[in-house]
Structures are given as structure tokens and as C-alpha cells.
Amino acid sequence: MESHQNRYPILEIRQLHAEVEGKTILHGINLTIYPGEVHAIMGPNGSGKSTLASVLVGDPAYKVLKGEVIFCGRNLLELKPEERAREGLFLAFQYPVELPGVSTMSFLRAALNQIRRHRGLDELDPTEFISLLREKAAKLDLNENILKRSVNEGFSGGERKRNEILQMAVLEPKLAILDEPDSGLDIDALKLVASNLASLRRPDSAQLIITHYQRLLSYIEPDYVHVLVDGRIVISGDKSLAHELERKGYGWVTGTPSI
Amino acid sequence: MNDDRDTLQGLIRRQYPYGFYTDIETESVPPGLSEDIIRYISTRKGEPEWLTEWRLRAYRYWLTLREPHWANVKYPPIDYQAITYYVAPRSIAQGPRSLDEVDPRLLETYNKLGIPLHEQQILAGVAVDAIFDSVSVGTTLKEQLEKLGIIFCPISEAIREYPDLVRKYLGTVVPYTDNFFAALNSAVFTDGSFCYIPPGVRCPVDLSTYFRINAARSGQFERTLIVVDEGGYVSYLEGCTAPMRDENQLHAAVVELVALDNAQIKYSTVQNWYPGDEQGRGGIYNFVTKRGICLGRNSKISWTQVEVGSAITWKYPSCILKGDNSVGEFYSVAVTTHYQQADTGTKMIHLGKNTRSTIISKGISAGFAQNTYRGLVRIAPNAEGARNYTRCDSLLIGDKCGAHTFPVIESANETAIIEHEATTSKISEDQVFYCLQRGLSVQDAVNLIVIGFCKEIIQELPLEFAVEAKKLLEVSLEGSVG
Numbered sequence: 162m163e164s165h166q167n168r169y170p171i172l173e174i175r176q177l178h179a180e181v182e183g184k185t186i187l188h189g190i191n192l193t194i195y196p197g198e199v200h201a202i203m204g205p206n207g208s209g210k211s212t213l214a215s216v217l218v219g220d221p222a223y224k225v226l227k228g229e230v231i232f233c234g235r236n237l238l239e240l241k242p243e244e245r246a247r248e249g250l251f252l253a254f255q256y257p258v259e260l261p262g263v264s265t266m267s268f269l270r271a272a273l274n275q276i277r278r279h280r281g282l283d284e285l286d287p288t289e290f291i292s293l294l295r296e297k298a299a300k301l302d303l304n305e306n307i308l309k310r311s312v313n314e315g316f317s318g319g320e321r322k323r324n325e326i327l328q329m330a331v332l333e334p335k336l337a338i339l340d341e342p343d344s345g346l347d348i349d350a351l352k353l354v355a356s357n358l359a360s361l362r363r364p365d366s367a368q369l370i371i372t373h374y375q376r377l378l379s380y381i382e383p384d385y386v387h388v389l390v391d392g393r394i395v396i397s398g399d400k401s402l403a404h405e406l407e408r409k410g411y412g413w414v415t416g417t418p419s420i
Numbered sequence: 421m422n423d424d425r426d427t428l429q430g431l432i433r434r435q436y437p438y439g440f441y442t443d444i445e446t447e448s449v450p451p452g453l454s455e456d457i458i459r460y461i462s463t464r465k466g467e468p469e470w471l472t473e474w475r476l477r478a479y480r481y482w483l484t485l486r487e488p489h490w491a492n493v494k495y496p497p498i499d500y501q502a503i504t505y506y507v508a509p510r511s512i513a514q515g516p517r518s519l520d521e522v523d524p525r526l527l528e529t530y531n532k533l534g535i536p537l538h539e540q541q542i543l544a545g546v547a548v549d550a551i552f553d554s555v556s557v558g559t560t561l562k563e564q565l566e567k568l569g570i571i572f573c574p575i576s577e578a579i580r581e582y583p584d585l586v587r588k589y590l591g592t593v594v595p596y597t598d599n600f601f602a603a604l605n606s607a608v609f610t611d612g613s614f615c616y617i618p619p620g621v622r623c624p625v626d627l628s629t630y631f632r633i634n635a636a637r638s639g640q641f642e643r644t645l646i647v648v649d650e651g652g653y654v655s656y657l658e659g660c661t662a663p664m665r666d667e668n669q670l671h672a673a674v675v676e677l678v679a680l681d682n683a684q685i686k687y688s689t690v691q692n693w694y695p696g697d698e699q700g701r702g703g704i705y706n707f708v709t710k711r712g713i714c715l716g717r718n719s720k721i722s723w724t725q726v727e728v729g730s731a732i733t734w735k736y737p738s739c740i741l742k743g744d745n746s747v748g749e750f751y752s753v754a755v756t757t758h759y760q761q762a763d764t765g766t767k768m769i770h771l772g773k774n775t776r777s778t779i780i781s782k783g784i785s786a787g788f789a790q791n792t793y794r795g796l797v798r799i800a801p802n803a804e805g806a807r808n809y810t811r812c813d814s815l816l817i818g819d820k821c822g823a824h825t826f827p828v829i830e831s832a833n834e835t836a837i838i839e840h841e842a843t844t845s846k847i848s849e850d851q852v853f854y855c856l857q858r859g860l861s862v863q864d865a866v867n868l869i870v871i872g873f874c875k876e877i878i879q880e881l882p883l884e885f886a887v888e889a890k891k892l893l894e895v896s897l898e899g900s901v902g
Contacts, residue, residue: 218857241856242857243856246856246858251857257854258851261873262869262871262873263869263871264872268858271864271868272855272859272860275858275861275864328858
């Protein structure tokens with residue numbers, strides 16, 4: 162693994178404990194992510210993968226009990242959800258909600274301009290924004306029709322996932338967390354999502370991909386793979402770890418036979 | 421950012437920017453209602469005998485009525501003898517007027533409201549009749565319209581200048597026997613706008629009336645009559661504001677629309693009367709009867725309303741579809757916050773063959789507010805091939821407000837096709853959080869979701885009104901989310 166000398170991490174999670182509805186889900190997570198890296202978090206159902214994503218973006222349903230999270234040098238847990246987003250934290254939701262009547266274009270322009278203001282950049286007018294959006298959509302090989310529709314309204318599972326990735330491409334976060342970007346996709350859609358994510362890799366930003374199955378990782382080539390069990394990372398490694406898990410099942414790390 | 425909260429508080433305080441009062445000398449009658457007062461108003465306005473008699477008949481009929489209480493709104497009894505039925509700025513009430521002679525304080529009032537009346541600054545593409553308390557302050561673009569044969573003037577002037585035209589149509593769509601408030605209005609109406617579009621003329625600008633209640637303890641009882649002759653077209657806009665006061669004020673207007681063969685009327689309202697404060701003190705009682713008749717074949721009447729103001733709104737802009745193939749439309753957004761109450765909707769009365777109507781109603785409720793849609797679709801026995809499509813959507817913000825719908829459908833013709841859809845939804849925490857995760861503030865998120873919810877209605881408004889309506893929706897919902 163390469164050296165991190167002279168580089169500051171984008172994200173540092175130390176001893177993070179968190180609960181939802183009074184039930185402790187995360188029991189001390191430690192994770193450090195540097196610019197340019199792609200990390201994958203795998204784990205059985207209920208191991209806390211989605212909880213970790215929700216806690217990082219500040220979902221009010223989750224409560225942090227202990228630990229700290231440093232995001233680009235700032236104490237992430239002190240920031241409101243919208244401030245975290247403006248600082249460059251992005252979540253591609255596992256189940257993106259519909260916003261009926263809200264056009265994808267005006268939604269995304271409002272979001273981008275909010276983030277640009279925060280970064281001291283000029284806002285984009287509608288014309289500038291549309292050309293940016295078209296360019297990003299074309300790079301992702303995405304049908305422009307999606308842009309004219311209301312946010313996620315009547316979208317298929319695949320369209321929703323790809324709309325999340327389009328938003329990620331437009332907002333250019335420092336860290337993008339992708340919560341099961343592969344769930345519910347057929348193999349063709351899966352390959353497309355994987356190649357989209359690969360095309361969005363940049364040396365100054367990072368991706369944290371949460372997935373239940375190894376199959377997405379065969380196309381993505383993560384730098385690190387972590388396995389989450391019962392709210393703790395029990396093993397970390399390179400992408401070969403994903404293959405091993407696929408072969409042996411989660412029982413191999415949880416100590417219980419795989420079903 | 422940490423100052424979001426401060427900004428939000430600031431916006432709440434700024435919430436009703438039109439609440440100022442213009443200190444101006446007025447002429448008024450003593451409070452209370454009697455035949456003498458009605459005669460006085462009628463004489464003061466130089467009205468012909470038939471109108472005075474009509475007013476008195478309406479008054480006598482009104483005396484036999486009881487205030488209706490079937491609407492889903494609550495308010496303490498109104499003392500009709502405590503209301504002043506005629507208040508006019510002295511400079512207007514006396515003597516002839518042109519805009520050059522109008523008291524500058526009045527013009528300044530309209531400037532502050534964003535409605536400049538002076539010829540140099542008038543809004544492009546809109547002719548405005550400005551009604552201040554009981555009288556019209558002036559009408560812009562009159563000469564340009566006169567060249568096309570279009571009449572657009574205060575109704576008091578129309579009664580003097582075009583008595584036959586007014587007499588032919590006044591009270592034919594909303595007779596004084598229609599309801600309690602229509603009877604009251606017929607007895608005491610003081611001004612309003614009159615518009616006539618001659619055959620085959622498409623009115624090149626939007627016509628607009630801006631209603632302003634200024635005086636305390638007065639009521640505003642304006643009457644608007646719009647007649648579009650064969651093949652004519654007009655787009656008419658109506659806006660309203662009032663000062664902030666702790667007591668309630670009554671606004672009981674009547675609007676009548678008449679469309680002859682192939683005529684089209686598009687009537688848009690942005691109603692922003694003072695809604696009362698956060699505790700529900702004060703505000704306008706907006707008890708209005710609006711109705712249009714598609715008298716001719718292939719005629720069309722379209723109502724679009726954005727209702728955000730008033731303590732209580734009670735109005736059902738309706739269409740009587742008498743001419744064969746005529747079309748009625750009703751597009752409505754009603755927003756209630758704090759302790760506001762709205763009971764609004766429409767009636768579509770299908771009398772002619774192949775008549776069609778569309779009703780799209782969006783109710784938004786926040787705070788402790790109650791929002792009711794009430795509608796009637798009636799298909800008469802002879803209305804072969806009539807069609808109606810109704811859609812009522814309610815959006816709730818918070819858990820202390822209410823949404824109600826009372827749709828009534830009466831069909832006496834088996835060829836009629838009637839569709840009704842209704843939904844009630846809440847702005848979900850998931851939707852808001854999704855927006856926050858993209859960097860938007862809570863208020864931005866709610867605004868986006870609400871504007872999205874109202875999109876079909878806002879699209880129906882003339883462009884400049886649509887922009888105003890969007891801003892108004894955003895401002896009126898400021899502070900409604902916690």
C-alpha cells in the first residue's frame with residue numbers, strides 16, 4: 162500500500178459509537194481515507210454499513226454516543242447536515258426519495274449554487290448550468306430526459322441510482338459515500354454504474370462504497386476493502402479480500418456459517 | 421450556517437410587507453347600515469334611480485337572511501352595524517380626477533405596493549385600476565384601450581357612462597338573492613372595475629385591478645363586472661393588500677364574468693390580504709362571491725387563484741357552462757399558515773352539450789391552520805357529453821394543521837364522464853433530509869417542495885404574476901417549519 166506522507170486525510174473516523182432508536186449499532190469504528198482513494202465497506206445485513214453512512218451525513222434519526230470524525234480538518238459532528246454537504250460530503254442514497262413537481266434541473270442548480278456560494282464561487286445562471294449539466298450527463302452516458310423530469314418521480318431503480326451519480330458528478334464532493342449503489346440493478350446497469358464511478362475518480366477526492374455483494378467490486382477496483390460486522394471493522398485488506406469473502410461467505414469473518 | 425436562524429426570524433418579522441397605513445384625509449359615512457346610508461352612497465356616486473332601487477331591494481332581502489355558517493371556518497359574530505360602508509380619500513371623493521390631480525400620498529401608496537400608476541412608470545403590458553377603500557384612484561392605459569373599443573374603468577364611472585351595458589349584465593350572474601354576502605354587497609358596493617371587450621377584439625394587455633383596504637373599521641365591498649363579446653379575449657389580474665391591524669375587517673366582493681360566443685376570459689387572482697398575526701389576531705375576512713357564465717357557444721372561462729392572505733377565506737369562483745362546447749377551468753393554490761382558515765373551491769354547472777370543466781386544487785396547510793376544498797360538479801339532464809376532471813391535492817406541513825375536502829358530484833345525464841382524484845401528503849422528513857444532504861437549507865427545501873407541489877397552478881398564471889406568486893409562496897411559508 163502506498164505511503165500517505167505529506168498528505169492530509171479527507172476523513173478520519175476515531176472510535177465512533179452510534180445508536181438509532183436506543184439501540185447501539187456502531188461499536189467503535191476507525192477509518193481513515195486519503196485523497197484519491199476508493200474504499201469499499203462490505204458486511205452482512207444489519208452490520209451497521211448504512212448506519213455509518215447516515216451518521217456521517219448527520220441524519221437526525223441517529224445519535225452519536227462517542228468518538229470523533231474529522232472531515233478535511235473540521236469536526237464533522239459539529240456541523241449541520243447542510244453544512245456537511247456544503248463542505249463537500251455527499252451521500253448517494255440507497256433509496257433516493259421522490260420530490261414531485263421539483264424539476265431535476267432546478268433542484269440540482271439550487272444545490273450547486275448553494276455549494277458554490279459556500280466555496281466563494283459565483284453562482285451559475287441557468288444557461289451556464291444547463292451546459293454543465295449536459296456535459297456531465299453525456300460523460301456518464303445518461304439520457305437527458307432524466308433532467309427534464311421531477312427528481313426521482315416515477316424513476317426505475319436503475320434511474321434513481323444513476324441520478325444520484327449524476328448529482329455526485331455535478332456537485333463534485335470531496336468525499337462521496339455510495340450506499341449500496343448496486344442494489345436492485347441487473348448486470349448491465351451494474352456495469353454502467355461501476356464505469357460511471359470509475360470515471361469520477363479524481364486525485365483530490367475520495368469514494369466510500371458500501372455494498373453487500375462482491376460483484377460491484379469486480380468492476381470498481383477499490384484500493385481498500387473493509388468488512389463490517391456488528392458495528393466494528395473486523396478486517397481490512399485490498400481488493401483480494403472481497404474475492405475471498407465471495408468465496409467463503411460472511412461466516413468466515415463472523416464465525417457463523419453462511420446461509 | 422449559524423445565522424440561518426436569525427435570518428429566518430428576520431424573515432418572519434418581515435413577513436407581511438404591505439401592512440403600512442396611509443394617513444390621508446377621508447370622507448366617510450357613519451358606521452352602520454340603513455336605507456338612508458344606502459341612499460346616501462347611491463346619491464354620492466350620482467347613480468340612476470334603477471340602481472338605487474336595486475340596492476334597496478338587495479338590502480331588504482339581506483335583512484331576511486341569516487349569516488351562513490356551513491363553511492368549515494370559525495369566527496366570532498360580525499357586528500354589521502359597526503362597519504363603515506363608505507370611506508374615500510377626500511381628494512378623490514370630491515371633484516373630477518385625472519392621475520395628475522391625485523393626491524401624491526395615494527400614488528406613493530401604490531408605488532410602495534409595487535404598482536406605479538403614473539404614465540411614465542406604469543407596468544409594461546398591464547393596465548391597472550387602483551381601488552383604495554371604497555373608490556377607484558385611477559386607471560392606467562385607458563386611452564390606448566379605448567382605441568380598440570375596450571372599456572376598462574371603475575364600475576361607478578361605467579354606471580354613469582355606459583348605463584345600458586351595466587344594467588344589462590349587473591346581477592345576472594350573481595343575483596342579490598344568491599347568498600348573504602352577495603346581498604350585502606349588492607346593497608352597499610362602492611366601486612370595483614368594469615370591463616367590456618367588443619366582438620373580435622383580443623385585449624393586447626393584461627387588465628388588472630389592485631384592491632387596497634386602508635381605513636380602519638371599514639369594509640370593502642367592491643363589485644367587478646367583465647363582459648367579453650363574441651370572439652373576444654381578455655386576461656384579467658387581481659391583487660389585494662391591507663394594513664396590519666388587530667381587529668378583523670370584512671371584504672365581501674362580488675365578481676361577475678360573462679363570456680359570449682367564442683369569447684375567452686382568463687381571471688387570475690393573487691390574494692394577499694393581511695392574514696392576521698402569529699396568534700391569529702386580526703386579518704381580513706375574505707367572503708367573496710365570484711362566478712362566470714359561459715353564455716355563448718365555445719366560450720371559455722378560466723379562474724386561477726393563489727390565495728395566501730386573509731384570516732378567513734370563503735370563496736368559490738365558479739362557472740356556469742350554458743353555451744354548448746363551453747369550457748370552465750379552476751386552478752387554485754390556497755396556503756394557510758398560523759391560524760388562517762380557508763374554505764375554498766369551485767362549482768362547475770354543466771348545462772350545455774359537450775361542456776368540459778377542469779378543477780385542479782392545491783391546498784397547503786402549516787401551523788395551526790385549516791384548509792378546506794369544497795366543490796360541486798353538476799351535470800344537468802340536457803348536458804349530453806359533459807366532462808369533468810377534478811384533482812384535489814393537500815399538503816400538510818407539521819402535525820397541528822388540517823386539510824379537508826368536500827367534493828359533491830351530481831350527474832343527471834348518463835353520457836357524462838366525471839373523474840375525481842384526491843391526495844393528501846405531508847412533506848416528509850426524508851424529503852427534507854434529501855435536500856439538506858445536497859446543501860440546501862430547510863427553508864429552501866420546503867420552498868422547493870411547495871413550489872413543485874403547486875407547479876401546475878403557477879404555470880397557469882401570466883408570467884409576471886407567476887414570479888410574484890412564487891415569491892409570495894416562499895415568504896408566506898417562512899418560519900412554518902421548525
